Structure formats: C-alpha cells, structure tokens
Amino acid sequence: MLEELKMPMSQLKDDIMNVWNRLDPDSIQKKIDEKMTLTEAPGFWDDHEKAEKVMSQVRKLKNRVEPWRELLNEYNDMEAMYELAAESGDPADEEEVKSMLDAGRKKFEELNILNLLSGEVDDSAAFLTIHSGAGGTEAEDWARMLSRMYTRWAERHEYKLEVVDVLEAEGGIKSITMQIDGDYVYGHLKGEAGIHRLVRISPFDANARRHTSFASVYVFPVLDDSIEVEIRPEDLRVDTYRAGGKGGQHVNKTDSAVRFTHLPTGIVVACQSERSQIFNRQACMSMLRARLYEYYREQKEKENAKFGAEKKDISWGNQIRSYVFQPYTMVKDHRTKYESGNIQAVMDGDIDQFMDSFLLAQWKGLPMDSGDEDEEM
Numbered sequence: 442m443l444e445e446l447k448m449p450m451s452q453l454k455d456d457i458m459n460v461w462n463r464l465d466p467d468s469i470q471k472k473i474d475e476k477m478t479l480t481e482a483p484g485f486w487d488d489h490e491k492a493e494k495v496m497s498q499v500r501k502l503k504n505r506v507e508p509w510r511e512l513l514n515e516y517n518d519m520e521a522m523y524e525l526a527a528e529s530g531d532p533a534d535e536e537e538v539k540s541m542l543d544a545g546r547k548k549f550e551e552l553n554i555l556n557l558l559s560g561e562v563d564d565s566a567a568f569l570t571i572h573s574g575a576g577g578t579e580a581e582d583w584a585r586m587l588s589r590m591y592t593r594w595a596e597r598h599e600y601k602l603e604v605v606d607v608l609e610a611e612g613g614i615k616s617i618t619m620q621i622d623g624d625y626v627y628g629h630l631k632g633e634a635g636i637h638r639l640v641r642i643s644p645f646d647a648n649a650r651r652h653t654s655f656a657s658v659y660v661f662p663v664l665d666d667s668i669e670v671e672i673r674p675e676d677l678r679v680d681t682y683r684a685g686g687k688g689g690q691h692v693n694k695t696d697s698a699v700r701f702t703h704l705p706t707g708i709v710v711a712c713q714s715e716r717s718q719i720f721n722r723q724a725c726m727s728m729l730r731a732r733l734y735e736y737y738r739e740q741k742e743k744e745n746a747k748f749g750a751e752k753k754d755i756s757w758g759n760q761i762r763s764y765v766f767q768p769y770t771m772v773k774d775h776r777t778k779y780e781s782g783n784i785q786a787v788m789d790g791d792i793d794q795f796m797d798s799f800l801l802a803q804w805k806g807l808p809m810d811s812g813d814e815d816e817e818m
Contacts, residue, residue: 443526443535446542450523453545454516460556461509469506473499490666501564508552516545555625557800562662563628568605568728569660570618574636576654578612583639583654585613586788591633593790595621605712605724612645618712618728620663627662632799633792634660635761642767651767655760661731670730670737678702679722684713701725708732762795764788777802 476499479485486492519541526534558564569591573584595602600623608615621630636657643652664670684698698713699721710728712721764784765771772787772795773780779798781787787795 443523443538446523446535446538449546450519450542453542453549456549456553457509457512457516460553461513464506464509464556466506466510469502473502476502494666505556505559509556512545512548512552515541515548519545554797554800557804558625558628560628562664562668562734563631564625565627565665566620566622566663567627567630567660568618568620568663568731569630569633569658570616571614572616572657572659573610573614574655574657576639576652578610578645579639579643579652580654580656581610581612581614582645583613583637584615584617584656586639587637587656587658588614588617588619590788590790590792591619591621593788594792595623595790597790598623600626603714605714605728606710607713618710620724620727622663627660628800629793629796630660632796632803633658638760638763640763640765640767661728661735663727664730664734668730668734670733672703672726672729672733676704678704681718682713697721699725701729703729703733706733706736708736774798 476495479495480492485495519538522534522541523538526538571584571587571591573580576583592602600621602622603620604617605620606616606618608617636655639654639656640651642649646652678701680700680702681696682698682700683696697718698711699718700709700711702709708729710725710732712724712728714721714724761776762772762774764787765773766784770784771780771782772784774795777795777798779795781794783791
C-alpha cells in the first residue's frame with residue numbers, strides 16, 4: 442500500500458539531508474567560484490599545465506556536490522509523485538513511487554560510498570603489492586591467488602592493470618606489484634592493506650592436511666604532479682640488473698631492471714617489466730614517490746594504527762581478513778565483521794562489499810582491530 446512507502450521515503454530524505462548538510466554545499470560553491478574567477482584572469486590559459494590543474498580541482502569540487510543536488514531534485518519529484526498517487530488511487534502511480542524510491546535508495550548508497558572517498562589522494566590510481574608470508578610453497582600459491590583476485594576485480598571495473606614487478610617462485614609468487622589505473626582506485630583499495638589469511642586442504646600436501654597460509658597486501662597512491670614529495674638525488678641509490686623470470690631464466694639480455702633504495706628511510710622499490718630501462722626508472726620513481734607520501738604522512742600524523750599492517754609480521758594473529766575453504770567456505774573481514782559464504786565469487790574479484798564496509802566503518806568511527814580469531818576462522 443502507498444502508506445507503507447511513507448516511512449522509507451522519510452528515512453531516505455533524512456539520510457540525504459544528513460550528508461548534504463555535512464557536505465556544506467555553500468562552502469564548496471564558494472571554492473568553485475573562486476577558482477573559476479582565476480580562469481578569467483589575463484594569460485590564465487597560457488600556462489596549460491597550471492590551467493589544467495585548476496580545472497581539475499573545479500571538476501572534483503563539482504563532482505562532490507552536483508550529484509547530491511540532482512538526488513535532492515529527484516527526491517522532490519518522488520514526493521510530488523506520491524501526492525499524485527494519493528489523489529488518483531491508481532496502482533500504476535503507486536508502483537511508480539515504489540520504483541522511484543528503490544532507485545533513490547540505490548543512488549544514495551552509491552553516492553555515499555563516493556562521498557567517503559574525499560581524501561587528498563582517494564581519487565588516484567594505485568600501486569598494489571602482494572608478498573607471500575609464512576607457509577612456504579602454500580603461501581606462494583596464496584599470493585598468486587590474491588593476485589588473480591585483484592586482477593579480476595580490476596577487470597570487473599574496466600580498470601587498466603599492469604604488472605610492474607614480479608618475483609615468481611615454483612609454488613606461485615613471492616612478490617608482485619601491480620599498477621591499477623582508474624578513478625578512485627586508491628580510495629577503494631586502501632582498506633585492503635594488511636595480512637590476508639588462507640585456510641584450506643593443501644594441494645601440496647600428500648596427506649591432505651589443512652594448512653594456514655599468509656600474504657601481505659600494501660596499497661599506495663599513484664601521485665600526480667600536484668602532490669609534492671621531495672626526493673634528493675644524494676638520498677637515492679640506483680641499481681640496475683637483468684630482469685629475471687621463473688627458474689632464473691632471463692627475460693632479456695640487458696640490464697633493464699631497476700631498483701631504487703631511498704637511503705634515509707630504507708624504502709626499496711623495483712621494476713623489471715619487459716620494457717626499457719628508461720620506462721623502469723620512471724615506474725620506480727612513481728612507486729617511490731607513492732611509498733614516501735604514505736611514509737611521511739604516517740610520520741606527520743602519527744597514525745600508527747592506520748598503517749600498522751605494514752609493520753606487522755606476515756603471520757598468525759595479524760590478519761585483517763580470513764579466507765576459509767575447508768571445512769566450510771567463508772570469507773570474513775575481522776575489522777568490520779563483514780563476511781561472505783560465496784568464496785568462489787570473492788576469489789573471482791567480487792570484493793566491493795568488503796571495501797564498502799571498511800569505508801562505512803571508518804565513517805561511523807567503529808573500532809576496527811585485526812587480531813586473533815579461533816583457528817578455523
């Protein structure tokens with residue numbers, strides 16, 4: 442009945458207005474107007490790089506507020522449709538209100554997730570690195586499985602993915618770094634950083650015993666030129682070597698692979714894709730800037746817990762998420778308590794709900810500690 446739609450409509454309006462008021466649209470519009478005034482200055486367009494940076498900032502500001510303004514207008518249309526349905530008593534009008542309500546709720550949830558991605562670099566592309574941990578061959582296979590999971594996730598969203606460095610092993614992968622390009626990739630992926638645990642009957646165990654394996658995931662933003670990170674040449678050690686493949690076979694016969702070591706912090710990045718040394722140097726510099734951005738922000742803000750996963754052992758008790766294949770199937774995030782029984786879908790890249798639940802938990806200020814769980818979970 443039409444009357445039953447009144448309460449969910451009211452709840453949707455409250456939810457929309459709650460976000461709208463926190464957005465402070467007047468303040469955002471003031472910033473837009475100030476930047477648009479800059480575009481009217483003589484010679485503004487002579488410096489193309491500077492002009493594009495300003496216009497990019499304008500687009501980001503507009504994208505924060507305009508979709509919510511559209512949603513408010515759509516809600517007003519729904520209220521008008523409700524009044525019409527109440528007067529006409531036509532079931533078709535009532536069905537139209539219900540359809541508008543469902544669409545409005547769906548749009549709100551999508552916009553709310555995007556609204557949570559308002560950090561300085563949340564809209565950036567990302568580097569994602571996976572290291573196998575405790576578990577030997579089993580862990581190397583687990584790192585390979587995680588690599589496939591994130592590759593499938595990127596494909597689902599039609600993001601561009603490129604492997605910039607990989608260290609293969611007989612059992613799978615010791616480490617891999619991928620660059621994933623697309624809007625808000627870093628914002629979505631940042632909650633994936635931490636220790637991921639696998640529980641299954643090992644295909645490498647002749648006695649078919651259950652094994653527990655670990656792998657670590659690190660996520661860093663691909664920074665554009667608007668983000669300044671100082672790297673002094675004297676603080677950098679550059680090594681070149683031959684890119685190697687599985688079994689020690691050389692991918693090429695030249696020293697095209699590159700490794701950068703940032704001496705003050707000890708941060709090391711490497712790239713050995715099958716391209717030129719020039720490309721690998723550029724990729725290394727991009728990765729180093731990303732790593733240093735996170736490092737310096739952590740030092741400045743002293744948010745030890747935020748990036749604590751990077752300092753923990755890749756072993757028992759530090760996991761953020763567990764993937765159980767036997768004796769039952771379950772994927773559970775220990776921080777948000779979100780879980781899924783469809784482990785095959787998760788391993789095929791269906792992980793958006795885990796990412797969204799992390800963002801929502803952050804927004805609500807819920808405690809999110811990884812840690813010990815019972816052995817099966």
